[in-house]
Amino acid sequence: MCTGAGSAVQRVFGLLGKRWTGMVIAALMGGPIHFADLRHAVPGITGRMLSGRLAELVATGVVVRNVDPGPPLRVSYCLTATGEALRPALVELGRWAEGHLPDGEGGAQS
Numbered sequence: 001m002c003t004g005a006g007s008a009v010q011r012v013f014g015l016l017g018k019r020w021t022g023m024v025i026a027a028l029m030g031g032p033i034h035f036a037d038l039r040h041a042v043p044g045i046t047g048r049m050l051s052g053r054l055a056e057l058v059a060t061g062v063v064v065r066n067v068d069p070g071p072p073l074r075v076s077y078c079l080t081a082t083g084e085a086l087r088p089a090l091v092e093l094g095r096w097a098e099g100h101l102p103d104g105e106g107g108a109q110s
Contacts, residue, residue, distance in 0.1 A: 020049060024054065032077065034074050034076045063078065065077055
């Protein structure tokens with residue numbers, strides 16, 4: 001018998017299933033980081049896309065945005081306690097990928 005995904009699973013993948021979101025969170029797991037450095041830490045993401053993903057993560061309480069006093073004015077981001085609570089799940093997903101996904105591909109191994 002097939003069962004449907006529960007609403008909690010739908011909510012988590014509604015957030016984490018968006019392109020770049022997992023990579024942004026993974027980059028933030030190293031600690032607070034400025035916007036420009038975060039953009040370099042996530043190769044291929046545009047500034048506009050990064051801004052959008054960060055705004056979404058801030059709105060959901062996963063990330064906090066800090067304005068560093070200037071000059072020059074700089075903005076940094078870090079995970080909240082809620083965001084840090086994702087660490088074990090993301091580490092396990094990484095382990096799963098290492099064991100079950102070939103490098104550079106999205107398909108499963110035979």
